[in-house]
Amino acid sequence: MTPPATQPTANNLDAFFMPFTANRQFKKNPRLLAKAKGVHYWTPEGRKVIDGTAGLWCVNAGHGREEIKAAIARQLEEMDYAPSFQMGHPKSFELAARHAALLPGDLNHAFYCNSGSEAVDSALKIALAYQRARGQGTRTRLIGRERGYHGVGFGGISVGGMSNNRKQWGVMLPGVDHLPHTHLPAKNAFSRGLPEHGVELADELERLVALHDASTIAAVIVEPCAGSTGYLPPPKGYLQRLRQICDKHGILLIFDEVITGFGRLGAAFAAEYFNVIPDLMTVAKGISNATVPMGGVFVRKHVYDGLMNGPENVVELFHGYTYSAHPLACAAASAVLDIYKDEGLFQRAADLSGYWEDGVHSLKGLPGVTDIRNLGMAAGIDMEGRKDAIGARGYDAFVKAFELGLMVRQSADTIAMSPPLIIEKNQIDEIIDIAGKAIKATA
Ligand SMILES: Cc1ncc(COP(=O)(O)O)c(C=O)c1O
Secondary structure, three states: OOOOOOOOOOOOOOOOOOOOOOHHHHHHOOOOOOEEOOOOEEOOOEEEEEEEOOOHHHHOOOOOOOHHHHHHHHHHOOOOOOOOOOOOOOOHHHHHHHHHOOOOOOEEEEEEOOOOHHHHHHOOOOOOOHHHHHHOOOEEEEEEEOOOOOOOOHHHHHHHHOOHHHOOOOOOOOOEEEEEOOHHHHHHHOOOOOOOOOOOHHHHHHHHHHHHHHEEEHHHHHHOOOOOOOOOOOOOHHHHHHHHHHHHOOEEEEEEOOOOOOOOOOOHHHHHOOOOOEEEEEEEEEHOOOOOOOOOEEHHHHHHHHHOOOOOOOOOOOOOOOOOOHHHHHHHHHHHHHHHHHHHHHHHHHHHHHHHHHHHHHOOOOOOOEEEOOOOOOOEEEEEEEEOOOOOOHHHHHHHHHHEEEEEEEEEEEEOOOOOOOOHHHHHHHHHHHHHHHHHOOO
C-alpha cells in the first residue's frame, strides 16, 4: 500500500468539497496555509503571510496561544465529552456565569452551540418560543435586513439578505420580511467610523409593522455592523431607533454579534459600544478564538424567565445540539476570556482603532477605490468592478495580496480586513502597504 502523501498535490485535492469556494478554480491554483503563530500564517512551502482577517474574523487573540492549548489539553485529559441534555458538567455553568458577568445590561443567560449559523437558528427559535410562552403565539414573523449575513442554516439564510446565499434554496422560511440595508455611498462615502446619514432607514420597521401588524412579528435580527457584505457600520442613531421601535411594538431585537462580539469594535460587544441592549445576542468566532468550534445565544433575563413557566418537569426549550457546551469548547472559551482580560485586548482594540482608521483611509485616491468604511478594528474597501464581471477585480486583488504576503477577505469587489487584536502598529503599516499594492496592481 502506498503511504498517504504528506504534502497535498494537485492530484489529491479532489476529495474535499470546499465550502464557499470555487472548487475547480481553487484546485488548479491552490492557496494553502500550513502553520500559524501570532498574526502570521505560513504556507506549506514556508512563505510567511500576515493575517489581515484574523482567520475568518475569529482569531481575535492571535494564533497559537499557549494558554488556550494548555486548557484544551487539560480538559481532554480530564474529560473528553459529556452530554448537556438532562446532564451537565461544571465548565459549562462556569463559562455561562463568566459570559453573563461580561455582558452589558441584563443579558445574563447563555445557550451554547457550535457555530454562528447554529447560534442564529437557535436565537430565532428562542424568540418564537418566548413569544408563544408569553401568550403571543401569533407572533411568528421574523424580520431581517438586506445585505445581512446570518450564516447558512435555513433560518439564517431566510432572514439574511445576500442573494447568492438565498437564490438556490427555494422558498426558505415563510413569513420573513426585510428592512432595507444601510449602505448609502452617495451620501456617506469615505465616512470615518459611523456614517452621518441613514438613521431614518430604521423607520422602515414602522412600515413593516403597518403592513403585517405588530401582533404577527416575533423578532428583528440585524448585525450591529454588517460584516460579510463589505463591512457596513450603521448610520448614527440607527440602532437606538431600531431598539425604540421594537420596544414600542413588543418585538424582540436580536443582535448578531458573531463578528462584532469579543472585542472587534474596541468593546466587549457592539451592544456595549452602542449602548443598545438587544433581547438576544448571537456569538461565535472570537468566543473560543476559533480553536474549538463554538457559538452561543445570550438572552436577557425577561426572555429566559419568560420561558421558565409551566410545570418544572417539562423541558422549556426543545432545542439543543449533541455538542452544546462541549467541554473542550468551554475550556477554550474560558482560557480566551482570561487572555482578553489579562491583556486588555478590547481596550487595546479601542486604542488602536484610530491608527487603523488613518491607515485604511490613506488608501483613498488609489485607482478605482470608491468607498472606504471602518469601525473598531475592521474595514471595508470598495473598488470599481470590471465591466460585466462583478467580483473579478475583488478576486484578483485578494489573490494578489496573498501573493504579496497578506490575507484579506473578498466580497464581490470589496476587500474586508479585520486583523487579530494583538496586531502592532508596524504590522498595520505592512497590511496597508500590501493592500495598497494589490489594489493598484488590479486597477
Ligand atoms: C454575522 C454572522 N452571523 C453568522 C455567521 C455564521 O457563522 P458560522 O460560519 O460560524 O456558521 C457569520 C459568519 O461569518 C457572521 O458573520
